[in-house]
Amino acid sequence: METILIPLGAGLLQAFEPLNLFMIITGCLAGLFVGCMPGLGSVNGVAILLPVTFLVPPTAAIIFLAALYYGAMYGGAISSITLGIPGASTAVATVFDGRPMAQKGKADSALMAAAIASFIGGTVSIILFTLFAPPLAAFALKFGPQEEFALMLLAFATFIGLGGDDIPKTIFSILLGLVLAAVGFDIISGQPRLIFFDMVEFQRGIGFLVLAIGVYGIGEMLWTLESTKGKVQMHNVKITWARMRSNFGQIREYINSTWVGSILGFFVGTLPAAGATPAALMSYGLAKTFSKDPDSFGKGNVAGVAAPEAANNAASTGSMLPMLTLGIPGSPTTAILLGGMIIWGLRPGPLLFTESPDFVWGLIGSLYIANVATVLLNIALIPVFIRVLAMPFTLLTPIIFVLCVLGVFATTDRMFDTWIMLIIGVTAYLLRKLNYPVAPAVLAIVLGPLAERSMRQSLISSQGDAMTFLERPISLTCVLLAVALATYPIIQKAVRNRRSRRAA
Amino acid sequence: MTVLKTLTVSALALAVSAPAAFAEWQPRKPVEFIIMAGTGGGADQIARLLQGLIEQKDLSPRPFIPMNKPGGSGAEAMRYLQDKAGDNHTLMVTLNSFYTTPIIQDELGVDITEFTPIGLMAMDTFLLWVNSDREDIIDLDSYVASVKEAGLDWKVGGTGSGQEDSILTAMMENEFGYEVTYIPFSGGGTVAKNLVGNQIDSTVNNPAEQMEFWRAGNSKPLVQFTAERMPAFPDVPTAKELGVDMEYYMQRSVNGPPGMDPEAVEWYTNLFQTLFDSEEWQAFCESDGLTCDNMLKGDELAAFHAKAAKDHADLIEAVGADKITGE
Known part of the structure; x- marks a missing residue:
């Protein structure tokens, strides 16, 4: 324990030096900006900022990168809530309830919930990391393709209830997402598949952001335009001290989902294959499944904002573990951290914890500080963020449109993807008019490739025997949990129907 | 600072090759x-x-x-x-x-x-790696014997069909007359992790991908597919020394x-x-x-x-x- 506490304490103390504090604040601000710009993407943003780290001593550089990393994680929620466009894949589940809350004039409480949940998620995760990093690194190695697939199954199962009452429509939506996810190169044989109209552009597949921005940016915009006939004026919220306090008091409504999301997020994050996006989606699904009022999810339930935000922050701290011990970055942003490490002559691997404890625990120490700094900055900036919503809808709509187009083009640098995004947007709008839920399709395009790869790897290694998923203890546990979770909402509904029938 | 440096460098470049300097291309x-x-x-x-x-x-x-x-x-x-x-x-x-x-x-x-x-x-070079838990495998001969015994249950991890490690694996199958199950992963780092976690039985990783696990005692190299022993692996024989004509x-x-x-x-x-x-x-x-x-x-x-x-x-x-x- 001493070997942890001494360098950790030193790391914490270091973070309070004036230069380092300055780096934390700059890093958080830059991260917030990078994270909340849809499509700017943390990869480009962070890579462009990497040179800054060579101007300062390595410790300050690590602190800067950690702050940037945290800032970006918080920032993703901001555009999800205020604009309805997920800034990054990790923030997509935040749109589900964050956007409806903003439309009801409760953007400030959504942002507050996102900030607090992120803070709790981050903190729980760092504490778990501090206490259990080495044994967890060994646990992560037990995760082979079979376990990864079982975990993905679990993620899909948490979403059965997501589509609302119409289960066939939900399944259709999931299948649509899976088909779109299959476009491009086959991940095992490398052959191109599902190349529509023989257009070579499809070889590169349909990116997640293209779909998410289409569905939530364009689709949602069209929907709002139609349902309000352009008359809507976004709620101009006056931020008062009393309102801030009552927003803070709301914490009781989402604290349970936040704890669950934090712990779930951390464990999912430590697995090299998973990462923050499945963690956030699973956390959302769980919060809805076990809520007393599942029907209010997707219509502006504050727990639906808190659950994914707690999980994605917890997962991003968790994903430091595979990066440090196995050299496998869990996200593009951790990959940049990895780049920084290689420059400072540090090789990730099982020996890093024993050979460079100052670095590892210094990094963890700075995560504690960065987390506190980001939550404070974030809450202080809420009045600034919600100014966006004070704009008349006639002004905001064109801005959202421009951001969608720009965001997609900036990520992939191809007009083709921009067109696809627009087509998907219109399709999503039509599906919504026909009462198809669109969230399951978004889920499927994120998890589909992960699930497909691990399933095929498992089946290759078992020579086609599907029992392999049930023969391994961790995988079996996940499969059983998935079955239980998938049937829970159905049973629950049946029970409720019977009760209401009896009452009638 | 950076601007100053760029200016100095440009000025120097200008001095050295004045006519060409105006056309000097730089990423924009x-x-x-x-x-x-x-x-x-x-x-x-x-x-x-x-x-x-x-x-x-x-x-x-x-x-x-x-x-x-x-x-x-x-x-x-x-x-x-x-x-x-x-x-x-x-x-x-x-x-x-x-x-x-x-x-x-x-x-x-x-x-x-x-x-x-x-x-x-x-x-870059290739070595054949197994998990260090496999105490029964100490050299190429014991490796080949184990693979032959396991047959298709022997799982070799790699980075994809058509990647260099799959070619090397196919070359070994031809050379030693056995057949294995080849599982593609998304990158050399993931392959290394799966070897250390005993999800696969062997792999032909590059040195950089296994170096840290080897230093930590999690994996061990059996053969190197080079002309001569590399300075970083003085104790590992080359395939050629063992009478197998494979170099890649x-x-x-x-x-x-x-x-x-x-x-x-x-x-x-x-x-x-x-x-x-x-x-x-x-x-x-x-x-x-x-x-x-x-x-x-x-x-x-x-x-x-x-x-x-x-x-x-x-x-x-x-x-x-x-x-x-x-x-």
Whole structure:
């Protein structure tokens, strides 16, 4: 324990030096900006900022990168809530309830919930990391393709209830997402598949952001335009001290989902294959499944904002573990951290914890500080963020449109993807008019490739025997949990129907 | 500070070659640095080291941004580079799948001789690795015996059908007369992790991918597929010493899309020459068992690529494309 506490304490103390504090604040601000710009993407943003780290001593550089990393994680929620466009894949589940809350004039409480949940998620995760990093690194190695697939199954199962009452429509939506996810190169044989109209552009597949921005940016915009006939004026919220306090008091409504999301997020994050996006989606699904009022999810339930935000922050701290011990970055942003490490002559691997404890625990120490700094900055900036919503809808709509187009083009640098995004947007709008839920399709395009790869790897290694998923203890546990979770909402509904029938 | 440095450098360049200096080409926007493999693998580590050195030494006015495009054994990356024809701000770090993927996937529509060769940064090597828990396997003979006994239950991890490790695996199958199950993962780092976690039985990783696990005592090398023993692995025999005629290397080169401007090619070639000659790069080569004697560039590299592509076509013919793609 001493070997942890001494360098950790030193790391914490270091973070309070004036230069380092300055780096934390700059890093958080830059991260917030990078994270909340849809499509700017943390990869480009962070890579462009990497040179800054060579101007300062390595410790300050690590602190800067950690702050940037945290800032970006918080920032993703901001555009999800205020604009309805997920800034990054990790923030997509935040749109589900964050956007409806903003439309009801409760953007400030959504942002507050996102900030607090992120803070709790981050903190729980760092504490778990501090206490259990080495044994967890060994646990992560037990995760082979079979376990990864079982975990993905679990993620899909948490979403059965997501589509609302119409289960066939939900399944259709999931299948649509899976088909779109299959476009491009086959991940095992490398052959191109599902190349529509023989257009070579499809070889590169349909990116997640293209779909998410289409569905939530364009689709949602069209929907709002139609349902309000352009008359809507976004709620101009006056931020008062009393309102801030009552927003803070709301914490009781989402604290349970936040704890669950934090712990779930951390464990999912430590697995090299998973990462923050499945963690956030699973956390959302769980919060809805076990809520007393599942029907209010997707219509502006504050727990639906808190659950994914707690999980994605917890997962991003968790994903430091595979990066440090196995050299496998869990996200593009951790990959940049990895780049920084290689420059400072540090090789990730099982020996890093024993050979460079100052670095590892210094990094963890700075995560504690960065987390506190980001939550404070974030809450202080809420009045600034919600100014966006004070704009008349006639002004905001064109801005959202421009951001969608720009965001997609900036990520992939191809007009083709921009067109696809627009087509998907219109399709999503039509599906919504026909009462198809669109969230399951978004889920499927994120998890589909992960699930497909691990399933095929498992089946290759078992020579086609599907029992392999049930023969391994961790995988079996996940499969059983998935079955239980998938049937829970159905049973629950049946029970409720019977009760209401009896009452009638 | 940076501005000052750039100014000084430009002024110097101006003084040295006044007429050419006005035409001096420089990146005007961030350079996409494509890696045709997943994160944590050998190519990824190299690209990230090079990117960092460029930043640290302030060699480029615009940053290099590493991007992994591992899909379809490099097909995704090569298609991407092909679509970027004429672009002066995209470069790619290659593996040997640069040669093999277009042969195996003829409908890809990529001709590697059209790409712009910049510089050959290193020749990487391969070793055969098993988990150190396998105390029964101590050398090549005991390895072959174990594989033969296990048959198709023996799982070899790799980075994809048509990737260099799948070719080496197919070569070994032919040489020793056994058959194994080959499982493709998303990158060399993931393969290494699965070996250490006992999800697979063996792999032919590059040294850089297993180095840290080996140092930690989690995995052990059995054979190296080089002409002579590498300084980093003095106790590991080469296949040739054991009477098995197998030698295989992987090129790590930097290439641009077709039709890059000559000024840009010159600028990038000079940049990578500077990196190649740097102390840091040479030290990395030594510690990770790479050969970095002199940097091939321009026509030399183009000729090197042409010969390697032909050698690989012959190799694939010899072992059979079916064996590599597992169909």
